[in-house]
Amino acid sequence: xxxxxxxxxxxxxxxxxxxxxxxQTFSLTNLPQSVGLGDGYGDALRNGxxxxxxxxxxxxxxxxxPGGISSGVSQNGEFKVPEVDAKSPYPVGQIKPxxxxxxxxLVVPRLKSEDTRWVDNQLGDMVEQGLLKKAIYVVDDPxxxxxxxxxxxxEVMAYLTYIIDFYDKLxxxxxxxxxxxxxxxxxxxxxxxxALMIRHLSSERVAREGYMNxxxxxxxxxxAHIHPGTTFRDAAKQEEHILAETWAELFPDDxxxxxxxxxxxxxFAVSRERIRMLPRExxxxxxxxxxxxxxxxxxSGRVFEYIWQYIFTASPVHCPSMSxxxxxxxxxxxxxxxxxxxxxxIRYKRNLYMDELRIWQEKxxxxxxxxxxxxxxxxxxxxxxxxxxxGKDVELNEKIDTLNxxxxxxxxxxxxxxxxxxxxxxxxxxxxxxxxxx
Numbered sequence: 427x428x429x430x431x432x433x434x435x436x437x438x439x440x441x442x443x444x445x446x447x448x449x450q451t452f453s454l455t456n457l458p459q460s461v462g463l464g465d466g467y468g469d470a471l472r473n474g475x476x477x478x479x480x481x482x483x484x485x486x487x488x489x490x491x492p493g494g495i496s497s498g499v500s501q502n503g504e505f506k507v508p509e510v511d512a513k514s515p516y517p518v519g520q521i522k523p524x525x526x527x528x529x530x531x532l533v534v535p536r537l538k539s540e541d542t543r544w545v546d547n548q549l550g551d552m553v554e555q556g557l558l559k560k561a562i563y564v565v566d567d568p569x570x571x572x573x574x575x576x577x578x579x580x581e582v583m584a585y586l587t588y589i590i591d592f593y594d595k596l597x598x599x600x601x602x603x604x605x606x607x608x609x610x611x612x613x614x615x616x617x618x619x620x621a622l623m624i625r626h627l628s629s630e631r632v633a634r635e636g637y638m639n640x641x642x643x644x645x646x647x648x649x650a651h652i653h654p655g656t657t658f659r660d661a662a663k664q665e666e667h668i669l670a671e672t673w674a675e676l677f678p679d680d681x682x683x684x685x686x687x688x689x690x691x692x693x694f695a696v697s698r699e700r701i702r703m704l705p706r707e708x709x710x711x712x713x714x715x716x717x718x719x720x721x722x723x724x725x726s727g728r729v730f731e732y733i734w735q736y737i738f739t740a741s742p743v744h745c746p747s748m749s750x751x752x753x754x755x756x757x758x759x760x761x762x763x764x765x766x767x768x769x770x771x772i773r774y775k776r777n778l779y780m781d782e783l784r785i786w787q788e789k790x791x792x793x794x795x796x797x798x799x800x801x802x803x804x805x806x807x808x809x810x811x812x813x814x815x816x817g818k819d820v821e822l823n824e825k826i827d828t829l830n831x832x833x834x835x836x837x838x839x840x841x842x843x844x845x846x847x848x849x850x851x852x853x854x855x856x857x858x859x860x861x862x863x864x
Contacts, residue, residue, distance in 0.1 A: 513741055514636075514739040514740055514741045515740050516636055516700070516703065516739065516740065518634055518635075519633045519634050519635065519636050519697055519699055519700065520633065520699075521630045521633045521634055521863070522630075522633070523863070524847075524861065524862065524863025524864075525863060526863075527557060528557070528598040528599055528629030528630075528633070529556065529557060529558075529559065529597040529598050529599075530552075530557065530558050530559070530597060530598065530599045530600070530601055530624070530627075530629065530695075531558075531559040531560070531561055531588075531592075531596070531597045531599070531600050531601065532545065532549075532558060532559070532560055532561065532562075532601050532603060532624060533561045533563070533584065533585060533588045533600055533601065533602045533603070534560075534561070534562045534563070534584075534603055534604065534605050535562075535563045535565050535574070535580075535581045535583070535584030535585070535604075535605065536562060536563070536564060536565070536605035537564070537565065537566050537605075538564055538566055538567050540605045540606075541605075542562055542605050544607040544620075544621060545560060545562070545621075548607070548621035548625075549621055549624060549625065552624075552625070558624070559597060561588050561592070562605075563584040563587065563588070565577040565583065565584055574587045575587070575713070575717060576717055577723075578716060578717065578723050578726065579716045579723060579726040579727045579730065580692070580723060580724070580726075580727030581602070581604060581692055581727065582692075582716055582726065582727050582730045583713070583716060585602050586709050586712055586713040586716065587713065588600070588602075589701060589706075589709045590706060590709050590710055590713065593701070593702070593706040593709070596698040596701060596702070597698065598629060598633065598697065598698055599627075599629050599632045599633070599695055599696070599697055599698070600695065600696050600697075600698070600701065601624060601627070601640070601694075601695045602692075602693060602694055602695070602696070603620055603623075603624075603640070603693045604620070604692070604693060606620070607619060607620050607621055608620070609691075611641055611690055611691040611693075612640075612641070612693075613640070613641060613642050613643070613752070613756070614643065615642075615752060615756075615758055615837065615840075616756065616758075623640055623756070626756040626757055626758075627640070627695060627755065627756060628754060628755055628756065628757065628850075628864055630863065630864040631754045631755050631864075632695045632696070632697050633697050633699075635697075636696065636697050636699065636700035636703075636738065636739065637694060637695075637696050637697075637700055637734075637735065637738035637739050637744070638694060638695045638696075638751075638755060639688050639689050639693070639694050639735070639744060639746075639751075640693040640694055640695060641689040641690060641691065641693060642689070642748045642751035642752050642755065642756075643689060643748060644689055644745060644748060645689075646689075646690050647687060647688050647689040647690040647691075647732070647745075648687050648688065648689055648743075648745035649687055649743070649745050650685045650687050650743075651663070651685075651686065651687045651688075651732065652665070652666050652669060652685065652686040652687065652732045653666060653684065653685060653686075654666070654669040654670040654673055654682050654683060654684075654686060655669075655670040655682060664724075664725060664728065665725055665728035665729050665731075665732070668721070668725065668729070669686065669729060669732070670682050672719075672721070672729050673733075675715060675719075676712065676715055676733070677736075683736075683742035685742060685743060686732045686733065686735075686736070686742050686743070687732070687742070687743045687744070687745055688732065688734070688735040688743070688744040688745065689745070690731060691731065692727070692730070692731045692734070694734060694738075696738050700738055701738070703738075704737070712737075716730075747763065748766070749762075749763045749766035749767075749853065750853060750854045750855070752766070752840075753840075753843075753844060753849075753850055753853040753854060754850045754851075754853065754854040756844075757841060757844030757845065757850070758837070758840040758841060758844050759840055759843040759844040759846075759849050759850060759853050760836065760839075760840050760843070761843060761853075762853070763853075765836075769833065769836050772829055772832055772833055772836075773829075773833060775829060776825075776826055776829040776830065776833070779822050779825045779826050779829070780826060782822055783819060783822040783823065783826065786814045786815070786818050786819050786822065787814075787819065789811070789812050789813070789814040790814050790819070792811055792812075793811050793813065793814075796811060847862060847863055847864045848862075850864060
């Protein structure tokens, strides 16, 4: 009797296991949408209805070029500028009459051990002319002239403290940046130099846009980086799986977005008018959350890295065109998005030659080392060393030099074009009339 029932029991067990597996997967993967992910954004952020929406049927369709930037080459071979829909309910900001001066404030958090003398050394002329003010917060020194209630959340505590303390005395533009002058996440075409970024930044663009991420390159962060509510834990995005919960704490009346995206890494510029679109009390609430949260310094900082754009634009996604960012934002205009993309193709080719040269040199160094280890200075057949091609290093160096010169010339021409306000308007797709400034 038991033998007859055994096959039936096995089939029933397998079916039950299959049902539970499917049911559990369905429940977990569909939970975020069931709590209203992506239904709408921003209504409660400003304590009022904004009356805006988005087309949820739009898809992001991007290809990646060898250079590591988004390519605009479509399937039929025509160039198409990569676009990511990022609507903001805020109106375009007002700029001053052409030729007017703007005053910026540089907000920088630092440790006592960190050196920020580069600000005065590189930008002292702007400071002396009154065009640049400094707000450098020493986060681990309670006796410093500018400090924070606690050293927590990386740069976030200093950023929020500045806004709270200077809310009624803000300059035209506030720049929020890290303490180091050079960093990989600074803009590559400005030599990853924070001083050059500050010097070339267009206050007019910040005034118009209200908010500008200071990193033009999309990677990492755009076009769809963080998915709040995901059940998958990604070691490279440790903040992702906690963002649904933290979002509910920070924006309890705003539905959780499906995607949060902007270029990394917590450096941006904001106009005075845009900061004041939120009441001072709202920033105080955010700082209280930061002081109370049990999240680590690292994680609480990473949470804000991908919500600053929401705070200042009321849009969960902020991925403007990279070529427009460089042209209208920093005055580096390549003439068109195609020419901008082509520059990075040249750079990609140059980097391939540099990698090839590095491998050639490693082979040559290995042979040289082997020779020094032998008394007779000879390389025997049993050494099994790969011999680099004779003269290949000279050929590669010539190719690298040629491409470096070509890139240098293109950068020079880009700065030259960027001096023309009409060109900046043309490349950024906005109207320009005779007499208009930047």
